Amino acid sequence: MVLNRLHLINFKSIATATCTFSPKVNCFIGLNGMGKTNMLDALHYLSFTKSHLSITDTLAVRRGEESAVLDASYLSDHGDERHLLLQIRPGARKILKRNRKEYGKLSEHIGAFPLVIVSPQDYQLILGGSDERRRFLDRQLSQQDSVYMAALTQYHKVLEQRNTLLKNQQASSSVLDILDLQLEQVSPILYEKRCQFVELFIPLFQQYYTEISGGRESVSLAYASTLEATEGHIAELLREVRERDRILGHTSVGLHKDDLQMLLDDELIRRVGSEGQNKTFLISLKFAQYTLLSETNPERPILLLDDIFDKLDAERVGRIIRLVGGRDFGQIFITDTNREHLDELVHGWGTDYQLFEVSDGEIRQIPQ
Template sequence: MQIEELKLKNFRNYRELTLCPHPGVNLFYGRNGSGKTNLLEAVHYCSLGRSHRITNDANVVKNGEAFAFTSVSIQNLLGRREISVRFHPEEIQKKTIQIDQKKIAKFSDMMGCLRCVIFSPEDLGLIKDGPSIRRRYLDMMISQISRGYFVALQQYRTGMDQRNAALRNLRTNGTGSPAILTAFEDTMAEPAAVIIRERRKIVSFLSDIAAETYQRISDTDEMFCVAYHSSVKEDDDIAETLRRLYRENREDDIRMGLTSVGPHRDDLILTMNKNQMKQFASQGQIRTAALSMKLSQMKILRDLSGEEPVLLLDDVMSELDRKRRACLIREIRDFQTFITCTDRDDVDCGKVQKIWKVSAEAGEAYVDENR
């Protein structure tokens, strides 16, 4: 899978840009704040309809403009396709996504058209931070392989929002009946079962690949282990168990005004030689584990979809020592890759097929091919 053309209009600090990347490794270098991450963000929008950063869609519209636009022309196993995302925060529908000039009916229709994996320095949070970043890692990976999973996530969130609103209503006004909670819990239980089943399936691949990758990068026999931790036990009927747990937790949930159990609370447990990484791992082990999880994500996407995803490496080279850098470069050989960095020397230019210089003048970004 590869991007043949990337276009931006009024996107962040870009007024207008058309760029034809190399099918291999592309290096984008430029000063801090010039617009390198913005380029990767635009690609991410075309892949998953959302940013990889924590941001509001309206923020991508260039200051002073009413709309923004980004599109990619891609070549995948099914042929050539054009995916575009248009942002118009002033209109009722604030974002429109088109595939081959046709507006898509559902967000899920774009999943899997352009598969991508993004690496950024924040990935260290996969090991060190709270569970939400690990759930997002799983959700972004599985949504790109299974549209059913993405649909289940949406249905589950809608059901949970409704249940949470009903819980808060019961707390503040004492209005509403338990029967309404039962109805919402029923709508949550089936998609929850899909989510947990799919996550368990992926984690069973992930645990082997990540353990093997970790040992290869670190050149040790340290045992890195990834396991899925859920409030539902392995052999239990998931939907049935969750219905019971939702019911049993109602009193507490009403007090808190939120749903305290379910896949939105599950986590990945990461251990090194059976010790929790969060508590025991060194800086180097954390870096190696985060890199292993990302490399495993690449391999899983490739193996399960039959196509190489596009890789977006945002400023990660400077974070890695020589050995880990070499390892990453070796692994990306077969993939179309966008690497950003401030210092060209951070990347072994022998492996880079096209170099682009990103610069900004008076708040506007430009990308020039480096000859």
């Protein structure tokens, strides 16, 4: 998948902008706060219909305007042109059209335009709560597996119904029995697919970490799930904790409480990792995510690299540059405040590229 052209209207700090991109490498240069990350977030909106920055749609629309429009032209790996038009309206349903046909459900779009992003916000994957790591699993699997996406949607729908009844103290035992059985029916699908993914993912992740770090540390991942202890019988466990859930007003056990433990030398990295180790861990996760998604999705993902060289020593920066340049990562979008990093990238790779300067929400292509 290649993004050929992007036109933005009233998106965040950008009043209007039109960019034509290289099918290989596209670099955005500018000081912090000038709008570089906004460009990458626009691409994230087009793939996932929401921001990577966990902001509301209200903040995605330029102050004082009623809506934002993202108009994009892509070329698929099969050679057919694809057009996306996304309109974001605060307080209203987003409108997304593919080749002028509007989606009935936005969830139907997930995976059609695959994308992987590495950004400073992703540190929460390592340092934050388990919800961030579940989101990582869910986003990856939803892009590569429509069955998983459907099961996840159903799980959250039933979970929301159960939580609403518990919160409002309207949960009769008979109704909860039905909802618990519905959760039990869909949970094994999610559990099995998560387990399969992690098993395939770990060796890829470890390989990238070794290449970037120079083999200095040992890393791994461990999937911790409620279903592992219940052998799939989550309805029985839900009945056991039902009275506690009534008091709490929400569902306290289930796949929505699972975790993907991230380990450095057999210790949780959030407890022992340095800034450089955390950054290397994160980049390795995302590169492995990209590789696995490339193998399972009909379209090669677009790769977004937002300020990835910060907090890394020169050796690790050099390894990342050689690693990305030596493999086919498809179309890449990079932001950095350091022109030298980007010059080293594009000249070292010797590939087709475009440079853009971003300042106060304005984007200008830099002649080569």
